[in-house]
Amino acid sequence: MSNPSLYGDLPNLIIGFHGCDQETFERVIYKGEELKPSMNTYDWLGNGIYFWEQNLERAWQWAKNSVNFPKKTKSVIKKPAVIGAVINLGYCLNLLDNNCIELLKNQYELFRLSMEITNKEMPVNTAYNRSLDCAVIESLHTQRLEDNDISFDSVRGVFIEGKEIYPSSGFMNNSHIQICIRNPNCIKGYFAPKEINSKFAVV
Numbered sequence: 774m775s776n777p778s779l780y781g782d783l784p785n786l787i788i789g790f791h792g793c794d795q796e797t798f799e800r801v802i803y804k805g806e807e808l809k810p811s812m813n814t815y816d817w818l819g820n821g822i823y824f825w826e827q828n829l830e831r832a833w834q835w836a837k838n839s840v841n842f843p844k845k846t847k848s849v850i851k852k853p854a855v856i857g858a859v860i861n862l863g864y865c866l867n868l869l870d871n872n873c874i875e876l877l878k879n880q881y882e883l884f885r886l887s888m889e890i891t892n893k894e895m896p897v898n899t900a901y902n903r904s905l906d907c908a909v910i911e912s913l914h915t916q917r918l919e920d921n922d923i924s925f926d927s928v929r930g931v932f933i934e935g936k937e938i939y940p941s942s943g944f945m946n947n948s949h950i951q952i953c954i955r956n957p958n959c960i961k962g963y964f965a966p967k968e969i970n971s972k973f974a975v976v
Contacts, residue, residue, distance in 0.1 A: 786961070788827055794836075794850045823953055859960070880910075
């Protein structure tokens with residue numbers, strides 16, 4: 774395998790938001806600890822630290838919903854909070870890029886053949902459990918290490934979720950871009966999101 778695209782790097786810094794419990798917020802913001810990567814077999818973009826790209830409201834929504842529906846996440850959230858982060862995606866498996874999509878598509882075929890040869894059961898995706906996607910993405914990371922190819926620092930994907938915002942709309946009320954950070958050095962710093970000062974324009 775080789776570099777999937779001459780334009781694979783995403784050079785700009787982005788703002789990401791991580792929904793969590795207040796205890797985690799305090800450890801990271803006040804004590805300088807790092808967020809821990811999620812290592813579940815059902816993680817949507819593979820293993821890593823997850824952020825909602827430029828979407829503070831969605832991060833808050835997830836954190837608050839996790840209090841009421843704890844079975845949808847392994848994270849124990851008693852008091853919802855959100856951590857902001859300044860991120861450089863580095864070498865990104867950007868699943869909004871055709872080259873990366875093709876790369877993952879080909880990896881699926883290799884993964885499927887491997888499961889057949891070893892007589893193992895294929896993982897299956899469900900609404901909140903992306904075991905197949907996670908397995909294919911993780912197998913891609915493993916394959917690149919074995920082939921001495923460049924490792925991906927991050928994974929980026931778009932998810933169309935929720936209800937139509939108006940009849941026959943192609944836009945859904947919970948659609949978002951999610952970021953999975955594999956290389957913690959991509960995270961340049963954490964911050965506590967602030968409120969808008971209504972006396973001034975947002976710039």
